[in-house]
Amino acid sequence: MLGYRSAVTRELVLDAAAVTAARDLAWAASPAAGGSGTGAPAWPEALLPAWTGSTNEDLAALGPQAPHLSVVATLDQRSGRGRLDREWVAPAGAALATSLLLRPPAGVPVDALGWATVLVALVAAEAVDQLAGRQAAGVKWPNDLLVDGKKAAGILARLVPGQPPLGNTVVVGIGINLNQTRQELPVGTATSLAMAGIQAAGDQVLGTLWARLAGVSDEWFAANGSVTRPLAALGGRSVLEAARSTSATLGNEVRVHLPGGRELVGIATDLDSDGCLVVSDARGEAHHVHAGDVVHLRRSDGGYA
Incomplete structure (x- = not known):
């Protein structure tokens, strides 16, 4: 990775001001800011290391009192792991690795939190569509984000049991391919946002995703984790309805x-x-x-x- 060279121009460090601007812009345009009448969350400060071994480990290191919507993100993750402990690697600056913490209220059933991966995949798909200006994204069950039918991101949510008064948390890890070329991707079924014609910097992707996840997750928690209750943040669809309509797996x-x-x-x-x-x-x-x-x-x- 250290000796990597490419003709692709890449940002190597996320910019906090750019992330905040993208987040606030996405929040202002979201249903959570308008139709539901909900005010903006108390956003924690995002931790944006120049590089790290694992954003999930960095997030866990914040301890049990880390606030809801805590974020750790980087453009250079060197020891990332995905589902079934599979290795996840990318050249520095080519992919966004981020981990976000969700802290549900005590009344949300633990069983409902098993839907967190699906929920985040829906949010990621909507964020990509927003950035693309078209319907580009779908979800391969259970945890892959597809863009134009190829894998562009992997998503992994992990429940961290907690004791009162802090309660349970959900740690969500996401790795999104930003600007890899065809030669840099390990398989022909993978893609990057740039390959799909979506020109979006990591700052913009992170801010948009953060804002969308805040609005959807907070409304879902207020519904006690119901997957059948309509949510304004999902355009009046329930989580289950949205998952079915966004699925790239069903029917095949x-x-x-x-x-x-x-x-x-x-x-x-x-x-x-x-x-x-x-x-x-x-x-x-x-x-x-x-x-x-x-x-x-x-x-x-x-x-x-």
């Missing part, structure tokens, strides 16, 4: 790789209220697949959804 024939070498092939027909993917096999039997039980999920035709 998929191959689900399960532990122990087992495999399930069928049509992805639905997301249920527990967040499971419903896959109907050749006999018409519906299988409810939990994200924690999946090693890989691929489209049978080789597509990435």
Whole structure:
């Protein structure tokens, strides 16, 4: 990474003032600022290291009293990990790595917090569409953000149990490809925002994502984590409705790789209220697949959804 050279011009450090400006602009345009009548949150100061091993570890190091919406982000993460402890790496300046902390009220059921990954994926998709000025993003179940049908980001949410009066927190890690070239990406099913024609600096992406997540998560928490109650921040849709409409997986024939070498092939027909993917096999039997039980999920035709 230290010896990396590219013809692509890249910012190597996030700028706090630019992040704040992008966040405030996105907040002012959000449903949370207008239709719901909700005032702006008490934004914590974002921690923006020039480089770090892991933004998730940095966020955890803030301790149990870290405030709601705390953010750690960098353009140079060197020891990132994704789902199933898979390594996540990118050239310095080529990707945004960020971790955000959500602190739900005590009344939100723990079971509902399992939807946090889906919720953040929805928010990330909407943020990308806003930056693109078009409908560009979709969500590959359970935690990948697609842009024009290819993977542009991975999302991982982790529940951190807490004791009263602080309660539970959710740590959300996101890695977004900003400006990698085709040659820099590890597989042909990956992309970057720049490759999709979306010219957005890391400051702008972080600020937009931060503002959108604040509005949606706060309204969702006020609804006690319900996935069926309509939310103004999601255009009047429930989390479940929004997840179904944003899904790039539903309607496709998929191959689900399960532990122990087992495999399930069928049509992805639905997301249920527990967040499971419903896959109907050749006999018409519906299988409810939990994200924690999946090693890989691929489209049978080789597509990435």
